[in-house]
């Protein structure tokens with residue numbers, strides 16, 4: 150394999166270093182905004198040098214962002230090159246187009262590291278579908294927020310201090326919005342649900358709440374209920390369509406999900422024959438993530454020429470069923486009292502509400518109180 154890297158940052162450097170130890174794969178060109186010792190002789194400032202080079206059979210996109218990643222990936226496939234990416238933003242945004250291009254040009258398109266970083270999640274999700282039917286997926290898909298919530302829970306520290314430490318450790322980016330607002334998890338859930346149920350689950354259809362306004366008192370409230378606060382994603386296959394949401398949840402201490410420490414991820418699937426299977430490990434980081442990219446390259450070397458599913462018809466998202474109680478903390482005086490089952494100061498626990506009803510209430514409360522915090526309560 151003669152491959153080229155688009156991007157030479159955290160993951161690109163990791164891929165380049167791991168590949169040096171693997172016979173049969175060579176990274177012959179590297180697109181980067183700056184040159185350095187490791188890429189002297191292979192560096193280019195122009196994607197055309199890679200996309201127009203017939204000697205290069207595989208493109209590894211690890212630049213991040215949607216543009217120009219989408220343009221470069223699509224041009225690579227149109228030129229008959231295999232593509233591996235770790236970029237969940239571009240895969241979620243252009244899921245159907247990428248699948249269509251992969252099929253049209255008969256090339257491989259792999260993105261295992263895009264969901265779960267170093268966890269072999271998408272490959273196993275795709276494998277488990279054979280001879281079985283996936284009915285549910287979900288779990289903790291973002292290490293940064295799990296690290297922040299774990300530190301707040303164990304040490305009682307403020308959100309801002311935990312976030313600062315996450316940034317110092319390289320878990321959180323300078324602009325942590327995608328992590329703490331849940332957008333990163335929403336994209337991962339969109340890709341995972343699309344693969345799991347052989348359809349297209351548009352990320353825009355997934356209601357998402359993050360942890361930007363979480364306070365130590367919210368973690369205390371979870372503890373008083375025998376729970377741990379986690380940012381989690383859940384999706385279920387329904388008779389018609391699917392349910393999907395991303396939100397903070399009070400998770401009962403005895404559940405495996407509650408014990409996931411620090412920046413670890415735990416993603417699970419439930420299938421009719423296999424039952425529940427859980428995958429846990431480093432959801433980010435240079436070498437774990439780069440290793441998953443390299444495994445995609447090795448799959449291509451061994452002849453894999455596909456995506457994880459062939460079907461991508463849009464699925465209807467229906468979050469109107471499966472009611473549960475929800476915790477709200479708000480200074481708004483407009484909280485509808487008829488929905489309250491418990492009240493304590495500025496927080497309330499609701500009577501059972503569907504995800505749809507809970508998010509409608511959140512949207513209403515946000516108009517008066519932008520710092521309102523909501524969490525589902527799992528039983």
Ligand SMILES: NC(=O)c1ccc[n+]([C@@H]2O[C@H](COP(=O)([O-])OP(=O)(O)OC[C@H]3O[C@@H](n4cnc5c(N)ncnc54)[C@H](OP(=O)(O)O)[C@@H]3O)[C@@H](O)[C@H]2O)c1
Nearest residue numbers: 156157158159160181182211212213235236266433434438
């Ligand atoms: N880091 C992780 O643990 C992790 C885990 C899973 C998935 N991913 C995904 O992997 C991808 C890469 O992440 P990363 O952490 O490696 O990001 P990163 O450290 O920011 O690296 C990206 C590199 O690409 C460069 N770049 C951006 N646009 C470019 C362009 N148009 N032309 C040439 N170079 C360009 C950046 O240069 P500048 O810095 O100069 O802008 C940077 O060096 C992202 O999609 C991310 O979501 C990352």
